[in-house]
Amino acid sequence: MTSFHLAQLNIGRPRAPLSEPVMADFVAGLPRLNALADAAPGFVWRLRDESTDDATGLRPFGPDIMLNMSVWTSVEALREYVYRTVHLEALRRRAEWFRHDGFDHHLVLWWIPAGTLPTVDEAWARLERLDRDGPGPEAFTLRRPWPPPTPAFATIRRDVDPDD
Amino acid sequence: MTAPDDLEPGLDGLLALGDPVRRAAFRAVTARGGEPVSREEVAAALGIGRTLAAFHLDKLADAGLLDVSYARRSGRTGPGAGRPAKLYRPAPGEHAVSVPPRAYRSAAELLAEAVDRAGADAVLHQVARERGRAEGADGDVMTLLAARGYDPVRDGARIRLRNCPFHRLAEQFPPVVCGMNLALVDGLLDGAGVTGWLAAIDPSAGHCCVALSKAKHR
Numbered sequence: 001m002t003s004f005h006l007a008q009l010n011i012g013r014p015r016a017p018l019s020e021p022v023m024a025d026f027v028a029g030l031p032r033l034n035a036l037a038d039a040a041p042g043f044v045w046r047l048r049d050e051s052t053d054d055a056t057g058l059r060p061f062g063p064d065i066m067l068n069m070s071v072w073t074s075v076e077a078l079r080e081y082v083y084r085t086v087h088l089e090a091l092r093r094r095a096e097w098f099r100h101d102g103f104d105h106h107l108v109l110w111w112i113p114a115g116t117l118p119t120v121d122e123a124w125a126r127l128e129r130l131d132r133d134g135p136g137p138e139a140f141t142l143r144r145p146w147p148p149p150t151p152a153f154a155t156i157r158r159d160v161d162p163d164d
Numbered sequence: 165m166t167a168p169d170d171l172e173p174g175l176d177g178l179l180a181l182g183d184p185v186r187r188a189a190f191r192a193v194t195a196r197g198g199e200p201v202s203r204e205e206v207a208a209a210l211g212i213g214r215t216l217a218a219f220h221l222d223k224l225a226d227a228g229l230l231d232v233s234y235a236r237r238s239g240r241t242g243p244g245a246g247r248p249a250k251l252y253r254p255a256p257g258e259h260a261v262s263v264p265p266r267a268y269r270s271a272a273e274l275l276a277e278a279v280d281r282a283g284a285d286a287v288l289h290q291v292a293r294e295r296g297r298a299e300g301a302d303g304d305v306m307t308l309l310a311a312r313g314y315d316p317v318r319d320g321a322r323i324r325l326r327n328c329p330f331h332r333l334a335e336q337f338p339p340v341v342c343g344m345n346l347a348l349v350d351g352l353l354d355g356a357g358v359t360g361w362l363a364a365i366d367p368s369a370g371h372c373c374v375a376l377s378k379a380k381h382r
Contacts (some may be wrong), residue, residue, distance in 0.1 A: 083338040088373055089365040091339040092346070095283040143336060 004111040004148035005044055006072045009123035011106050012098035013064050018056060026097040029090055030054055036085055037070065042077020045117060046070040060120045066098075069123055071112070075145045078109075082142070104131040110139050111148045177259035180227030185212065189220040193230060193252050197317060197326045198370060200233055200251035221252050231255045258332065269333065276337040285340060289347040296351020305358050305376065312352070314372065323361065325372035334373070342373045349374055 016022050034054055037043055047055040047069040055068050072078040081087060100106045108127040112118055126139040135144040181187045192209040193201050207217035224230040234248040279288050301308050305323065309316040315327040328334055334341040342365060349363040359379060366375035 084367045084369075084373075086365070086367075088338060088342060088367055092285070092343040092365055094339065095285040098283075100281075100283060 003114045005114045005116075006075055006078060006148075007069070007110050007112045007118040007123070007126075008072065008078060009067060009069050009108050009118075009120075009127060011061065011065050011067045011103065011127070012094070012100055013102075014066050015097055015099060023097055025093070026090070027056075030056065033087055033090060036087065037081060040077065040081045040085070042073040043081070044071040044073060047120075058120075061124060067120070067123075069118060069120065071117065075109070075142070079142055105141065107141060108139050109141060109145065111137075111146075174259045174261040177227050177229050178261055180224055180229055183220070185210065185216075186220040186223060189217060190224055190229060193221070193224075194254050194315075196253075197315070198253055200235070200253040202237070202249050202251055206252075218250075225252065225255075228255055228257070229259070272333050273336065276333060276340050280337055280340050285343055288340065288344050292344045292347035293351035293354075296348040296353075297355035299352060299355055301352055301356040303356065305353065305356075305361050308352055308356055308358070309349075314349075316376075321378050322366075323376040324368065325374060326370070328372040338373070345372070346374050349376075 014023065018027050031053070034046070037046060047058070047067070049055060049057045051057075056066060058067060059065065061067065070078075072081075082091070105127060108123070108130045110118075110126045129136075130139040130141070133139070135141050135146070137146045137149070140146045181190055188210050189206050192206045203214050203218040203221055206221060207214045210217065221230060225232050230252045231254070233251045233253070235251055236245060236248045279285065301311075303311075306316050306318075309323070309325065313327055313329045314325040316323050316325055328345070330341050330345060334345070346363055346365060353361060353363065361376045362379045363374055363376050365373055366377075367373040368375065
């Protein structure tokens with residue numbers, strides 16, 4: 001029986017390099033937000049740069065697109081972290097630090113088999129699918145979530161000749 | 165999109181509040197902030213008999229305004245421990261009626277999504293702060309907040325808000341609506357000259373995401 005975890009990708013264009021004063025509060029808040037995520041119920045994994053504790057230095061989608069990516073056990077676990085902790089305060093101020101021009105959606109969710117991890121390429125493909133088709137079982141949003149796929153029950157009939 | 169507030173089914177819930185004693189019984193339950201109350205407690209609060217209190221509470225439950233549960237108040241268990249008490253608490257859900265049908269929530273959803281997409285939060289915060297200030301409100305912080313439906317309660321050095329007037333909208337657009345709410349409360353306090361309290365985003369289970377804490381004196 002396969003169970004599923006929730007993968008998440010979020011992108012944005014920082015308004016300035018992270019060293020600029022306008023970004024100071026964002027940068028200062030990161031350690032606390034990351035520690036909170038790591039300790040949150042239902043948290044499984046988040047994308048990290050090899051040398052730092054987070055993904056803020058990564059630019060797989062182009063020089064001005066920042067990303068974060070994570071895995072959770074359920075939509076509710078993610079929603080609780082995102083909206084019901086001090087993370088909400090960071091979200092409240094997001095327009096001070098990030099632009100989203102040129103993006104249709106900037107957050108996408110999808111289900112992955114438990115025990116696997118998403119790749120940035122897969123994440124981008126899911127975001128493109130969300131932009132193209134709107135929310136659906138393969139790519140959705142917090143506002144319009146989809147349930148995980150029904151666990152696959154594989155029935156092996158031992159009496160069947162494998163050459164049939 | 166949200167359907168307009170129409171006569172059904174909102175009216176049944178609200179008609180149940182027509183009787184003044186029933187309305188008082190409802191208030192006695194909601195004043196407890198979600199904690200289940202018994203008919204005895206409501207009867208005592210209203211100065212009426214238990215049977216009359218139970219009659220009104222059961223009518224409110226039938227109308228969908230209250231939820232019923234059973235629990236042994238004394239902590240005893242097993243045979244001879246007595247019947248569990250019937251307890252009442254506010255039912256989840258909202259009841260609204262408008263004549264003729266209005267759909268302000270649908271409009272609010274569209275506007276919130278537009279602000280979200282445009283990244284225009286700062287403008288919304290400014291507008292909300294100005295509106296809050298312009299209310300020209302007066303009074304102490306608890307009265308100010310209660311008058312606007314926040315149902316405030318002291319919790320140590322904090323004030324927590326047990327009701328969010330924008331609840332459903334905030335569930336759909338938390339950063340935009342909670343940010344708006346914070347700016348509104350900020351403006352309200354400012355306009356009323358309240359300096360001893362500071363509003364901030366401080367979510368806790370079952371409460372509005374805005375809470376107030378004592379302002380530090382410099």
